[in-house]
Amino acid sequence: MINKFKQYFTNKFNQWLTVRVPVAKQFELTNRNIFIFPTRFGFAYLAVLVLLFLLGTNYQNNVIILLCYLMGSFFITAKLTAFFNLKGLIIKAEPYAQGFKGQDIPVAISLEARSAKHGIVLGFDKQSTTQLKHIGNDAKTTPANRQAQVTIYYQANKRGVLSPGRVKVFSEHAFGLFRVWSWLDFGHELVVYPHPMAIASKHLLEMPNQAQDGEQLVSDRDGDEFKELTAYKPGESMARVAWKQLARGQGKLTKHYHQLSGQRRELSLDMLPPVSIEQKLSYLCYLVLQYSQASYAFGLSLAHQKISADHGEQHKQQCLRALAEFGG
Numbered sequence: 132m133i134n135k136f137k138q139y140f141t142n143k144f145n146q147w148l149t150v151r152v153p154v155a156k157q158f159e160l161t162n163r164n165i166f167i168f169p170t171r172f173g174f175a176y177l178a179v180l181v182l183l184f185l186l187g188t189n190y191q192n193n194v195i196i197l198l199c200y201l202m203g204s205f206f207i208t209a210k211l212t213a214f215f216n217l218k219g220l221i222i223k224a225e226p227y228a229q230g231f232k233g234q235d236i237p238v239a240i241s242l243e244a245r246s247a248k249h250g251i252v253l254g255f256d257k258q259s260t261t262q263l264k265h266i267g268n269d270a271k272t273t274p275a276n277r278q279a280q281v282t283i284y285y286q287a288n289k290r291g292v293l294s295p296g297r298v299k300v301f302s303e304h305a306f307g308l309f310r311v312w313s314w315l316d317f318g319h320e321l322v323v324y325p326h327p328m329a330i331a332s333k334h335l336l337e338m339p340n341q342a343q344d345g346e347q348l349v350s351d352r353d354g355d356e357f358k359e360l361t362a363y364k365p366g367e368s369m370a371r372v373a374w375k376q377l378a379r380g381q382g383k384l385t386k387h388y389h390q391l392s393g394q395r396r397e398l399s400l401d402m403l404p405p406v407s408i409e410q411k412l413s414y415l416c417y418l419v420l421q422y423s424q425a426s427y428a429f430g431l432s433l434a435h436q437k438i439s440a441d442h443g444e445q446h447k448q449q450c451l452r453a454l455a456e457f458g459g
Contacts (some may be wrong), residue, residue, distance in 0.1 A: 132281070148297075154318040157223045160300070164313050167214055173308035174204065201395055206308065212422045213309040217302055220244050220251070224298070224314060228285075229322040229414075229451075235259070235284035236321055240298070241280045242266055254283050287323040290455050291379040295319050324451045327420055328413035335402050396422060396429040397440070398450075412454050419454070423447040433457055 152164045169177065180202045187195030192319065221243040230236035240253055244267035254260030260332045285295045298319075301312030363383040373384040398418055403411045415431070422429045423442065430440035431450045434457070438450055 154316045160220045167311045209306045209308045213311045216304045217311045224317040226318045232290045232326040237282045240281045250302045290323045293321045324455045325412040325416040327417040358458045399432040419450045
């Protein structure tokens with residue numbers, strides 16, 4: 132019964148919050164999206180205040196009553212200080228991030244403050260938090276000290292395209308009597324790839340490597356077979372410099388390779404040992420990373436999706452996203 136009531140209240144609050152603080156790429160904290168409530172220490176302080184007031188009025192002790200007035204004034208001052216510590220803070224975030232299953236996915240958050248802010252904590256719900264001790268400067272509010280970059284993390288326990296929910300921004304400055312917070316929805320989309328699991332080539336059942344009709348077409352893309360040495364051009368990778376020729380005094384040359392298109396690697400679920408689907412996806416993730424690092428051209432064939440052979444960063448990201456979304 133208690134759990135049902137709690138779930139009902141949570142759903143209603145989330146519906147209200149969606150209307151009150153809708154999705155956006157940038158937020159400025161104002162009266163509309165800031166919430167404030169006493170902490171446990173604040174409630175304890177308030178309880179002591181009430182007890183002292185009852186004691187002072189019962190015994191008609193003006194000193195105790197005066198102390199209660201001072202404590203009450205301090206309580207209200209602390210509330211206003213806590214509220215204005217968060218008000219006016221501008222928060223931005225990129226809506227996309229990616230990482231691997233079982234890892235903490237970093238999400239970058241940008242903050243800007245026109246006045247000094249202290250003790251700001253950020254994080255996803257039920258995840259680790261990141262604290263920013265100070266931002267801004269009362270004496271000299273230049274653009275340089277107004278801004279700060281913070282990274283928060285999301286523990287990805289499953290692959291796929293996930294929505295981590297709202298980012299909680301809160302602070303207990305000053306004196307710890309009040310907690311001021313806000314729930315901000317940046318519409319984050321986290322692409323969680325399978326956890327890469329190493330597999331040796333000898334464990335692959337079959338790797339298609341023949342071109343249609345037995346063709347062996349030569350491609351000018353970078354590949355496995357050495358093609359020629361050419362004069363070094365600024366901007367080329369130092370890993371391709373022919374160091375032996377350079378040591379012999381033949382000048383600075385770079386190695387160029389070609390690749391037989393019929394020998395391009397084709398990755399698929401069928402080429403893997405008979406294990407679970409998740410483990411197969413982990414093997415494919417590992418192979419995609421290895422082949423991309425080695426600049427091999429490769430294709431990826433899944434149940435209802437086929438990615439043509441290619442290479443490069445964009446091709447790698449396309450293959451990894453296909454693995455993340457497989458079966459989803």
